[in-house]
Amino acid sequence: MQKKYERIVAWVQEEIRNGTLNRGDKLPSENDLMEHFGVSRQTVRRAMEELTENGVVEARRGSGTYVAANTRRYAGKEIRIAVMLTYVDTYIFPSIIKGIESVLSREGCTLQIAMTDNAVEKERMLLKEFIRTQSVDGVIAETVKSALPNPNLELYRELENERIPVLFVNSYYKELDIPHISMDDRMAGYLAAKHLAECGHTRIGGVFKADDGQGHLRYAGYTDALMEQEIKIRGDQVIWIDSEELKAMEEESAKFLKRLKRCTACVCYNDETAYRLVSIFRKAGHRVPDDLSVVGIDNSGLAKFCPVPLTSLENPVEELGHAAAEQIIGKILKNEKMETQEFVPKLVVRSSVQVIHEI
Secondary structure, eight states: OOOHHHHHHHHHHHHHHTTSSOTTOBOOOHHHHHHHHTOOHHHHHHHHHHHHHTTSEEEETTTEEEEOSOHHHHTTOOOEEEEEESOSSSTTHHHHHHHHHHHHHHTTOEEEEEEOTTOHHHHHHHHHHHHHHOOOSEEEEOOSSTTSOOTTHHHHHHHHHTTOOEEEESOOOTTSOOOEEEEOHHHHHHHHHHHHHHTTOOOEEEEEESSSHHHHHHHHHHHHHHHHTTOOOOGGGEEEEOHHHHHTGGGGHHHHHHHTTTOSEEEESSHHHHHHHHHHHHHTTOOTTTTOEEEEEEOOHHHHHSSSOOEEEEOOHHHHHHHHHHHHHHHHHHOOOOOOEEEOOEEEOOSSOOOOOOO
């Protein structure tokens, strides 16, 4: 025999299923439910506890009880998570998607992949579409040129106001109070420079991305390590590039050869930067690592298959994707709090660094 509180639970779920109640709608008051079902206040509260525990509703202090953000699950439909990355089919991004997909498929959720091409305009278009259509239950996003002012920050805030949770992966906008799942980028820069110093290098240059918050953090770690080792930080041996310049490094090879000519080693923003730098120096007749030692960051396929296999800091990207998906599903289904999580990178030693002993 159905208990009294279970009648209220079943009624709320049916109202969601038939579309009478939707995400964010306020439920009738306790008094209204007591009168409608002819039950006590205690019975109504027991029903609300059951619905809250199952993530169907959420109480807002001083306001009432509302249908939670995960109405699709209780309408017999799959939860849809949008994953918005700068790129999806190259470098580390397939592994991020693999980690996310492994969790979402287990939970029976739908994965919607979107690509921004690292362009603010495309990011804006996608965010506006998510808000207009209300077609997704959560967004896992990688930021676009996060070191630069971004006109789309209000759209992220609007998504959250619509009770569509947002979680950043691999990078983040420091202006937004939104959790992120990433590698500890400052630590990556620190460990790269520290390794070179421990191998005897004292003239250590760097190539970092200027339009990317990760580039600034990795540079900060690089300077941390040099100061710790009492190695002079020379601004003329640090090269700042933007996303477009990274892709065209070979066209500006003279600049890299000139700025790094007095260096015996270089910390690179990522493996792609390191791969291109190795190519520039080899084509100019220089030997890697004999003339220039190079450390990358990410431990991607490029590090393994570089003509001189790269020493690199491992970015656990599949694990990042897995953790991001676990957190956003926990938020949608159980209203669990999402929290920033930064993974400590691990040094993977290959052939691109020479051990020297300078006097």
